[in-house]
Amino acid sequence: MKIRTRFAPSPTGFMHVGNLRTGLFAWLTARNAGGEFILRLEDTDKNREVEGSANHILECLDMLGLNRDEGLDVGGPYAPYKQSERLHIYRAWAQKLIDSGRAYADPYTAEEVQAFREQAQQEKKAFLYRNHRPENPRAWDGTTPLRFKADPKSYTWHDEVMGELHTGPEVIDDFILIKSDGYPTYNFAHIVDDAEMQITHVIRGQEFISSTPNYLNLYEALGLELPIFATMPHIMNEQGNKKLGKRDGAKDVLSYIEEGYLPETLLSFIATLGWNDGTEQEVFTRQELIDSFSLSRVQKSGARFDEKRLLWMNGQFIRALSNDDLYKRVASYWPASAESADENYKHSVLALAKDRLKTLHDLPTLTTYFFEEPVLDMDLITGNKQLKKLATPDIIAMLQSAMDTFDDLSIWTPEAIQESLNNLLDTTGQKPGVLFSLVRIATTWSPFSPQLNDTLALMGKEKTLKRLENTIQHLSEA
Ligand code: GLU
Numbered sequence: 001m002k003i004r005t006r007f008a009p010s011p012t013g014f015m016h017v018g019n020l021r022t023g024l025f026a027w028l029t030a031r032n033a034g035g036e037f038i039l040r041l042e043d044t045d046k047n048r049e050v051e052g053s054a055n056h057i058l059e060c061l062d063m064l065g066l067n068r069d070e071g072l073d074v075g076g077p078y079a080p081y082k083q084s085e086r087l088h089i090y091r092a093w094a095q096k097l098i099d100s101g102r103a104y105a106d107p108y109t110a111e112e113v114q115a116f117r118e119q120a121q122q123e124k125k126a127f128l129y130r131n132h133r134p135e136n137p138r139a140w141d142g143t144t145p146l147r148f149k150a151d152p153k154s155y156t157w158h159d160e161v162m163g164e165l166h167t168g169p170e171v172i173d174d175f176i177l178i179k180s181d182g183y184p185t186y187n188f189a190h191i192v193d194d195a196e197m198q199i200t201h202v203i204r205g206q207e208f209i210s211s212t213p214n215y216l217n218l219y220e221a222l223g224l225e226l227p228i229f230a231t232m233p234h235i236m237n238e239q240g241n242k243k244l245g246k247r248d249g250a251k252d253v254l255s256y257i258e259e260g261y262l263p264e265t266l267l268s269f270i271a272t273l274g275w276n277d278g279t280e281q282e283v284f285t286r287q288e289l290i291d292s293f294s295l296s297r298v299q300k301s302g303a304r305f306d307e308k309r310l311l312w313m314n315g316q317f318i319r320a321l322s323n324d325d326l327y328k329r330v331a332s333y334w335p336a337s338a339e340s341a342d343e344n345y346k347h348s349v350l351a352l353a354k355d356r357l358k359t360l361h362d363l364p365t366l367t368t369y370f371f372e373e374p375v376l377d378m379d380l381i382t383g384n385k386q387l388k389k390l391a392t393p394d395i396i397a398m399l400q401s402a403m404d405t406f407d408d409l410s411i412w413t414p415e416a417i418q419e420s421l422n423n424l425l426d427t428t429g430q431k432p433g434v435l436f437s438l439v440r441i442a443t444t445w446s447p448f449s450p451q452l453n454d455t456l457a458l459m460g461k462e463k464t465l466k467r468l469e470n471t472i473q474h475l476s477e478a
Contacts, residue, residue, distance in 0.1 A: 001033030005201045006071075007061075008190060010042045011053030014252035015060045016245065017203065017305065018235045021270045025232065027066040028205045028271070028293035038197060039071030041082045041188065044183040060253050063288060064267050070197075076199045082270035083189050090184040093192045093222070094146055094177055100223045102110040103177055104133065105140035106147045114395075129174040146178040146219060148188070155213045159203075160230035160295040175214055176415060191215060195224050203230045203295070210387045230295045233274045244305050256310075260333065260359030265314040269395045274303035282309075283316050323351050335364040345370075348458055352450040366448055370459060374445035374467070376474055386434045393440065396475050398428055402439050403468045412461040418453040442471040 005022035009015065030037040039061070041054055058073055070076025080086055097103035108116075120127035130150055140146050153168035159165055177188040184192070194202060209231050219226055237248040244250045256266055268284045276299075277284075277292040284292070318326065327350055338346060353366040370375070381387045381395070390398075404425075405420045425435060440452050443464055448454050456464050 001200060002128075003030055003200050004198050005203060006037060006038040006040050006194070006197065006199050007037065008040045008042050008193075008204075008423050009056065009057050010045065010048070010186075011050060011052045012045070014056060015272065016250045017253060017270055017438065018232075018250065020064065020205060021062055021235070021273055022205055022232055023066060024062060024064060024267070024270055025230075025275070025293075025295070025298065026201070028289055029203060029230075029295055030089075031290045032070075032293045032359065035200075036069040037066070037075070038078075038082065039073070040193060040197070040200070041072050042186060043082060044186065044189055047179070051171070056254070063254065063257060063263050064270070065263070067081070067379060068200060071263075083193065084183070086189075086193070087182060089196065090189055090192055092177060094184075096189070097148065097177065097221060098363075099145070099223070102149045103140070103146050104137040104149055105178070106130070106145040107134045107137065108189045116369075118259055126170065130172075133174065134213050142178075142182060142282075143180060145176045145180050147174045147355040148177050148214075148221070150214065150217050151221070153217075157216060157229065159209075160190075160209075160228055161233065161298045162231050162300055163211070165209075165212070171210070171213050172217055173214065173444050181336045187211060187214065188218070191218055191222070191224070194227055199227055201228045201230060201295075203232065205232050206234055220435045222405045231415050232296070233299055234274055234302040235305050238304060238306050240302065240304045240306075243302075248305065260361030260363075261310070261314050262329070262360075265310065265317045268317070269313050270309050273305065274299050282315055288476065311358050318357050318360075319354060323347065323354065326350060326354060329358050330363055333360045333363040335368040335371060338370075352454050352458060356448060356450055362448075365446060366450065369444040369446055369449075371394045376471065377445050378478075380447065381438075384437060384441070387438055387441075390434070392475055392478070396472055398430065398435060398438055399442055399468050399472050399477065401428055402435075402442075403472070404470070405466055406461065406464060407455075409461070412457060414451075414453040414457040417456050420451060439468075443467045 005026040007026045009019060026162070027037045029035070040056075043049060043054075061068070066073050070078065071081045075081075086476050094103060116132055117127045120131075129147065130152065135148065148171045152172040154164045154166070154168050156164060175186050175187050178184050188200075190412065193199075212229065218224070221267070235244045235250075236242065239439070253266065257263065263458065264286065267286060267289070268282075271284060271289050272282060275297055276292070278297060281288075321329070327347060330350065334346070338349075349367050350363075350371045356366055357363065372449070387395070402424060405424055406417070409416055409420055421436065421439070423432075425432060430434060436452050440449055443456060443459065
């Protein structure tokens with residue numbers, strides 16, 4: 001049997017990590033088994049539709065490299081893959097249910113249903129549509145909802161992630177198949193489509209688990225074989241105590257790209273939200289994921305969304321890139337002053353900064369002073385735990401000795417600079433934390449920089465001396 005999985009998003013706004021993870025796990029399940037991955041757009045709720053969502057979905061999938069074998073943008077033998085273009089198909093399946101006496105025209109107005117609800121409440125009973133089936137339903141003409149006539153019973157079923165699940169007949173009820181606007185409900189349409197499209201694995205979020213017994217009932221009524229079900233665990237906030245919300249980072253996945261995260265980081269990060277390969281490995285390449293993914297290693301319990309881990313992982317992926325590849329990726333992140341700078345120089349700057357980059361966005365902070373004269377910012381000294389304790393004359397004296405030592409250097413290499421920095425520690429009796437921080441700030445005026453000797457070497461002797469001198473002058477005048 002060829003494994004066929006599908007990702008079936010609704011075009012109702014941006015995709016966050018949770019949505020995309022469902023797509024990723026479906027894609028990985030297919031790729032791991034040499035199966036097929038299908039993209040279907042579930043656009044039957046016209047009230048919730050947000051313009052541009054379908055393109056956004058494609059962009060997100062492309063960003064992670066989740067290629068489709070069939071679907072919305074690539075077509076295939078079961079086209080169309082957009083539910084709003086498949087209404088005739090749902091009609092035909094609905095007719096089968098009408099013919100077998102398993103669907104009826106819902107005769108009630110909203111007010112009448114409300115009255116039933118209140119009555120049930122008074123009687124302290126659960127409200128169920130199936131307790132109000134019309135005795136002589138009229139023929140369905142499409143102007144009222146078409147409702148499924150359920151067959152209440154207990155179910156035990158297997159979920160690849162959640163294990164054995166069991167429910168009683170009380171959860172089974174008559175639900176709407178086709179709404180009065182002519183569109184099918186998700187409950188009906190996805191079952192029809194999954195059957196028509198020969199889907200073998202239904203991989204989706206937890207919000208559908210409570211409806212699954214009703215789906216099982218419908219599969220039976222339609223005489224369909226069951227697919228394999230796999231329910232994804234929730235994604236929790238960093239503390240792990242509640243579901244991830246907007247405030248904890250449930251935002252548009254593409255905004256991470258704008259913030260300077262690499263697509264391969266997001267792929268590995270999202271894959272490890274609730275899945276591991278059974279080892280301690282945390283960072284996975286695309287091929288490693290394909291090779292080792294299995295639904296049986298998806299955990300039941302919620303997965304913690306930890307942005308610090310994402311940031312750390314991004315640093316790992318940045319360092320794993322070749323310098324040339326990284327150079328291409330940072331093209332739009334350089335400070336404006338780097339625009340006309342020499343390419344070779346930029347390559348060298350980037351090679352230095354690479355070790356400290358956590359996101360591509362950090363590039364200007366780490367490199368601007370290589371391209372333009374930095375603006376002196378005394379807060380960097382007064383806000384520094386070690387440096388703020390020093391009196392200005394002592395700072396000036398230290399900078400002056402640094403200038404003198406550097407001035408004496410006949411070769412300007414990282415090694416020579418390091419040696420004179422070490423000598424300076426001896427002559428000034430200062431700790432590296434003090435001396436090196438001071439020299440770094442006085443020459444870069446940036447809160448971070450790559451390693452000091454490398455930075456100064458690349459900056460050049462002349463610039464280094466000039467900047468030290470400027471700082472001394474500024475401090476003397478203050
Ligand atoms: N259209 C549903 C959603 O976006 C898909 C659920 C499913 O995968 O079956 O939540």
